[in-house]
Amino acid sequence: xxxxxxxxxxxxxxxxxxxxxxxxxxxxxxxxxxxxxxxxxxxxxxxxxxxxxxxxxxxxxxxxxxxxxxxxxxxxxxxxxxxxxxxxxxxxxxxxxxxxxxxxxxxxxxxxxxxxxxxxxxxxxxxxxxxxxxxxxxxxxxxxxxxxxxxxxxxxxxxxxxxxxxxxxxxxxxxxxxxxxxxxxxxxxxxxxxxxxxxxxxxxxxxxxxxxxxxxxxxxxxxxxxxxxxxxxxxxxxxxxxxxxxxxxxxxx
Numbered sequence: 134x135x136x137x138x139x140x141x142x143x144x145x146x147x148x149x150x151x152x153x154x155x156x157x158x159x160x161x162x163x164x165x166x167x168x169x170x171x172x173x174x175x176x177x178x179x180x181x182x183x184x185x186x187x188x189x190x191x192x193x194x195x196x197x198x199x200x201x202x203x204x205x206x207x208x209x210x211x212x213x214x215x216x217x218x219x220x221x222x223x224x225x226x227x228x229x230x231x232x233x234x235x236x237x238x239x240x241x242x243x244x245x246x247x248x249x250x251x252x253x254x255x256x257x258x259x260x261x262x263x264x265x266x267x268x269x270x271x272x273x274x275x276x277x278x279x280x281x282x283x284x285x286x287x288x289x290x291x292x293x294x295x296x297x298x299x300x301x302x303x304x305x306x307x308x309x310x311x312x313x314x315x316x317x318x319x320x321x322x323x324x325x326x327x328x329x330x331x332x333x334x335x336x337x338x339x340x341x342x343x344x345x346x347x348x349x350x351x352x353x354x355x356x357x358x359x360x361x362x363x364x365x366x367x368x369x370x371x372x373x374x375x376x377x378x379x380x381x382x383x384x385x386x
Contacts, residue, residue, distance in 0.1 A: 135310075135349065136182050136310065136347045136348065136349055137305055137308075137309070137310050137311065137348070137349060137350055138305065138310075138311050138313070138347070138348040138349075138350055139177070139182060139184060139310070139311070139312045139313070139345050139346070139347050139348075140313050140315075140320050140323065140324070140340075140345070140346040140347075140348070141173055141198065141199075141202070141312060141313065141314045141315075141343070141344075141345050141346070142315070142316065142317055142320055142340045142341065142342050142343065142344075143162065143166065143170075143194045143195045143197070143198040143314060143315070143316060143342065143343070144162050144163075144165065144166030144167060144168070144169030144170045144173075144194070144198055144342050144343040145162065145163045145165045145166035145169060145342055145343075146160050146161065146162055146163060146166055146194040147160050147161055147162070147163050147166075148160045148229075149163065149166070149342075150163045150165070151231070152231055152232045152233060153229055153230060153231055153232065154224040154227040154228050154229065154230050154232060154235070154255075155221065155224070155228065156221055156222060156223045156224035156225070156227070156228045157192070157220055157221060157223050157224075157228070157266055157269075157281075158228050158229060158264065159192050159193050159194075160193070160194060161193050161194060161197060162194050162197045162198065166194065166197075166198070166342070166343070167197070167201060169198075169342055169343025169344075170197065170198045170201035170202050170205075170343060171201060171202075171205055172343055172344075173198070173202050173343050173344065173345055174201070174202040174203075174204075174205035174206050175205070176344065176345055176362045176363050177202070177206065177345055177362065178205075178206055179362075180345075180347070180362045182310070182345070182347060182362070183206070183208070183310065184208070184211065184309075184310045184311065184312035185211070185304075185309035185310045185311070186211060186212050186213075186214070186304050186309050186310075186311055186312070187199050187203065187211055187212070187213040187214070187311075187312045187313075187314060188213075188214045188215075188216070188219060188296075188300065188301055188304075188311065188312070188313045188314075188315075189213060189214070189215050189219060189313070189314045189315060190215065190216065190217065190219040190220045190221070190315050190316060190319065191215050191216065191217050191219075191220060191271050192220055192221060192316070194316075195219070195314050195315050195316060196215065196314075198314050198343070199213060199312070199314035202312075202314070214300065216296055216300070217271070217272060217275070218292050218293050218295065218296035219293065219296060219313070219315045219316075219319050220315075220316065220319060221315075221316035221317065221318055221319060222284045222285075222286065222288075222289045222316070222317075222318035222319070223258075223266070223281040223282070223283055223284040224247075224255050224283065224284075225254060225255040225256050225257050225258045225281075225282060225283025225284075226255065226256040226257060226258050226259075226262075226283070227247065227255045227256065228258065228264055229264070232244070245336070249286075249335075249336040249337075250285065250286070250336055251285065251286050251287050251332040251333075251335055251336070252285050252286070252287045252332070253285055254283040254284055254285040254288065255283050256283060257282040257283045258282045258283060259282070260282065265280070265282060266280045266281070267280050279292070286318060286321060286322060286325075286335060289318050289319055289321075289322045290322040290325065290326065293319055293322045293323065294322075294326065297323065297326070301313065302354065305350065305354060306354075317339075317340055317375065320340055320346075321335065321338055321340060324338065324340070324346075325338075327348065327350075327356055327359075328356060328359070339372040339373070339375040339376045340372065340375070341361070341367075341368050341370075341371030341372045341374075341375065342371055342375070343371070344361050344362065344363045344367070344368055344371060345361065345362045345363070346359065346360075346361050346362075347359065347360060347361070347362055
């Protein structure tokens with residue numbers, strides 16, 4: 134079989150650089166994030182993997198990652214579908230806060246629960262808070278009840294799976310190689326679904342930025358193989374960096 138699904142977590146954003154909870158806040162890639170998008174393109178070309186269609190979120194850091202990657206590959210003309218259901222997890226009232234400072238205030242264990250647990254959301258964002266998605270033009274046409282004020286990973290899975298089933302799956306069944314350029318938690322949700330990861334184990338899954346995760350799926354869309362395209366040492370280092378973002382201890386180097 135040949136790869137037919139590529140998952141790409143966006144490169145470092147400006148708020149990743151500042152170690153802030155981002156969620157649905159729309160911040161661009163940092164210079165490092167742009168380099169990671171270019172690197173992802175090189176890795177895919179070296180592996181001779183060429184997508185036929187792209188799906189991404191409505192957040193600019195994922196859109197930029199997809200655009201830079203496709204341009205480098207000479208594929209800027211490919212159809213790109215953008216949807217809010219692929220957005221990052223909504224971090225509620227934590228959005229914009231520094232992760233280390235939040236961990237120092239509430240404790241590493243509590244912040245790990247908010248960041249990585251399956252069913253525990255962070256504190257809600259008030260409906261009158263200007264950061265609430267109901268004030269954002271791109272979500273204006275959506276029913277108010279689907280707009281989150283905070284989400285757990287379970288919530289992300291529930292709002293992501295309809296898009297997977299209704300839009301991405303038909304592309305796969307049509308024989309297309311699909312690139313999904315999205316976020317740490319929307320992609321964790323999809324990996325949990327594909328690989329059947331237990332709720333207790335998903336807390337330890339950290340997806341590295343800017344490194345394609347490539348799947349071969351069978352005719353029933355069950356994984357046959359999955360692997361990162363790239364140097365295993367770089368993959369491990371980036372995943373470790375993600376894991377330690379919210380620790381109140383010394384920064385990892």
